[in-house]
Amino acid sequence: MASKYSYLDLVDQVDTFPNAATHPVAFAEKTAPYSRFVYLSHTIGYIIPIVLDALKDTTLSGDWWEIKPGVVSLKGDTVEERTRNIDETTRRWREANRFEVLSGWRNEKYTVYAPKSTPCFHMERCATPLFGVLTYGSHMTVYIPATATTPMRIWVPRRAAGKATYPSMLDNTVAGGMGDGIDPFECIVKEAGEEASFSESYVRQHAKAVGFVSYFYVRHEEAGGEVGLLQPEVEYCYDMIVGEDGPIPKPFDGEVAEHILMTVEEVEANLRARKFKPNCAAVMLDFFVRHGILREDNDKDFLEIYSRLHRRHEFPTR
Amino acid sequence: MASKYSYLDLVDQVDTFPNAATHPVAFAEKTAPYSRFVYLSHTIGYIIPIVLDALKDTTLSGDWWEIKPGVVSLKGDTVEERTRNIDETTRRWREANRFEVLSGWRNEKYTVYAPKSTPCFHMERCATPLFGVLTYGSHMTVYIPATATTPMRIWVPRRAAGKATYPSMLDNTVAGGMGDGIDPFECIVKEAGEEASFSESYVRQHAKAVGFVSYFYVRHEEAGGEVGLLQPEVEYCYDMIVGEDGPIPKPFDGEVAEHILMTVEEVEANLRARKFKPNCAAVMLDFFVRHGILREDNDKDFLEIYSRLHRRHEFPTR
Incomplete structure (x- = not known):
């Protein structure tokens, strides 16, 4: 197969931030201009210079934020106070058109955790990359297994042309961000109905948890908004088998243009042509490893690819 | 189930060395007394003080090694010269009974790579932990899938009581270290015959590559030899399905006392009681994640466990 990009290129595309353990010099260079976003002794994100400037410019910011050299923290003794302070900050920026990324305001809250497993505050989804905080989602790959006479085929949706982010790119069969008060499995059940018209009962019975990718x-x-914003993520992964006779994914909410049933070779060609949304390519590579398609004997970068797809973040997690 | 140890405890047991990205202070403290083992610009291992002392004490060591403050390198312009120099060194130590770990001398060579994918030198297997160099192995989990009426069951061997390392502990169905000139799949085919009497043709047809664990x-x-030696590893993982009617693993070479067919619950209980060899527990946890047994909704440490089981090493790899 003529290949434009290697699978490691796809990982480079989504796991872009230098790793302090393996590339200490690149990490030091990258983070030198940043402030740490901290809560107590925990680093929960990084603040890049354009965001630090905005924090300093914002009226009343001193009531909501504590800004010291190299370290920024959110004021507030409770989850509610911290949530209100970051909400006021980002709403003012939105009203002032300070950041393009805030034009994607969804009125959907994500939770930031610190210490581990403990909600520290909730914040508007589209504002999370301004603070470099860790966010979560769920992705599911729906496939028809190989038989003696037919090869494995995978259901691949093409995103609607009108989507604000990654229009017309290929995606995982079902995928969605994980907002407040929903867990990864419930997230995939909901999205499977909204994006692909799969019945709740089928998904509950057949979706199988298989790990996660993190990067x-x-x-x-192509992500929309300012270039260079930081977005550490964990995407919980599910596999779901369907038969030759269905069920068949069907667009439901207008986010998806069409669902295409592809052979592994077709998926590979589209991956290598960078037709997949970057983090969906990561989920597909993880699927390929678990299913024996991507192996040490057919990709010299196998070890690096699969380690980087399970990056250990320096932030507290859910 | 009454559980003595958590799954994160099992990861702590095998992924013991601090991570510079997430625990920079612990990493700095741990490595401060060590020298880096380097080749050109690559760090290929760490030299702990008792080994540095031995290098300095060894007659002719100056012909074979270059020792500078904090940095040690092997002399030699070719793979053959470097191989000979480390071989002479470790053979003298063995003759002088300098290190207990060398009493397990096997006359089996492992390859150290630098730069990536390029053999730098070969060295005696049992001496690798003295230099903290990255080694490789292959592990296979053989199981009978669940049916409508029977649960999944996994073939678990108990190591022979007379083994020098981890006697009588539980193991993965098939496992072995990867010596010179053999690739991971050929390694598992060979070990499957030697350890479990599986036919070569069955393994070639049914063993499925599913990734790796690294730690x-x-x-x-319990590893035998000196405590505190450094052993970064990558273990390539394979799954193999067998039917109710077999094939059945049978001890062949005396390394295994017996093969036990366990339910997932029995494996879990043995994991939590620390009855498994530590790196075999890691492979089993990886199996559990891929098969939907260990999930984010039943273990609060899920993200940390699975990230750490795919550690990105700071060394060049195969």
């Missing part, structure tokens, strides 16, 4: 993304232009 | 082990007493 530290630095936003490209 | 940085600091040797405990």
Whole structure:
């Protein structure tokens, strides 16, 4: 197969932030201009210079934020106070059109945890890359297994042309961000109905948890909004088998243009042509490893690819 | 189930070396007394003080090694020269009974790579932990899938009581270290015959590559030899399905006392009681994640467990 990009290129595209353990010099260079976003003794994100400037410029910011050299923290003794302070900050920025990324305001809250497993505050989903905080989602790959006479085929949706982010790119069969008060499995059940019209009962019975991918993304232009915003993520992964006779995914909410049933070779060609949304490519590579398609004997970067797809973040997690 | 140890405890047991990205202070403290073992610009291992002392004490060591403050390198312009120099060194130590770990001399060579994918030198297997270099193995989990009426069951061997390392502990169905000139799949085919009497043709047809686990082990007493030796490893993982009617693993070479067919619950109980060899527990946890047994909703440490089981090493790899 003529291949433009290697699978390691796809990992480079989504796991862009240098790793302090393996690349200490690149990490030091990258983070030198940043402030740490901290809560107590925990680093929960990084603040890049354009965001630090905005914090300093914002009226009343002193009531909501404590800004010291290299370290920024949110004021507030309770989850509610911290949530209100970051909400007021980001709402003012939105009203002032301070950041393009805030034009994607969804009125959907994500939770930031610190210490581990403990909600520290909730914040508007589209504002999370301004603070470099860890966010979560769920992705599911729906496939028809190989038989003696037919090869494995995978259901691949094409995103709607009108989507604000990654229009017309290929995606995982079902995928969604994980907002407040929903767990990864419930998230995938909900999205499977909304994006692909799968019945709740089928998904509950057949979706199988198979791990996660995690990576530290630095936003490209195609993500929309400012380039260079920091987006560390964990995507919980599910596999779901369907038969030759269905069920068949069908667009429901207008986010998806069409669902295409692809052979593994077709998926590979589209991956290598960078037709997949970057983090969906990561989930697909993880699927390929678990299913014996991507192996040490057919990709010299196998060890690096699969380690980086399970990056250990320096932040507290759910 | 009454559980003595958590799954994170099992990861702590095998991924013991601090991570510079997430625990920079612990990493700095741990490595301060060590020298880096380097080749050109690559760090290929760590030299602990008792080994540095031995290098300095060894007659002719100056012909074979270059020792500078904090940095040690092997002399030699070719793979053959470097191989000979480390071989002479370790053979003298063995003759002088300098290190207990060398009493397990096997006349089996492992390859150290630098730069990536390029053999730098070969060395005696049992001496690798003295230099903290990355080694490789292959592990296979053989199981009978669940049916409508029977649960999944896994073939678990108990190591022979007379083994020098981890006697009588539980193991993965098939496992072995990867010596010179053999690739991970050929390694598992060979070991499947030697350890479990599986036919070559069955294994070639049914063993499925499913990724790897990687971790940085600091040797405990039960590993035999000196405590505190450094052992970063990658273990390639394979799954193999067998039917109710077989094939059945049978001891062949005396390394295994017996093969026990366990339910998932029995495996879990043995894991939590620390009856498994530590790195075999790691492989089993990876199996549990891929098969939906260990999930985010039943273990609060899920993200940390699975990230750490795919540690990105700071060394060049195969």
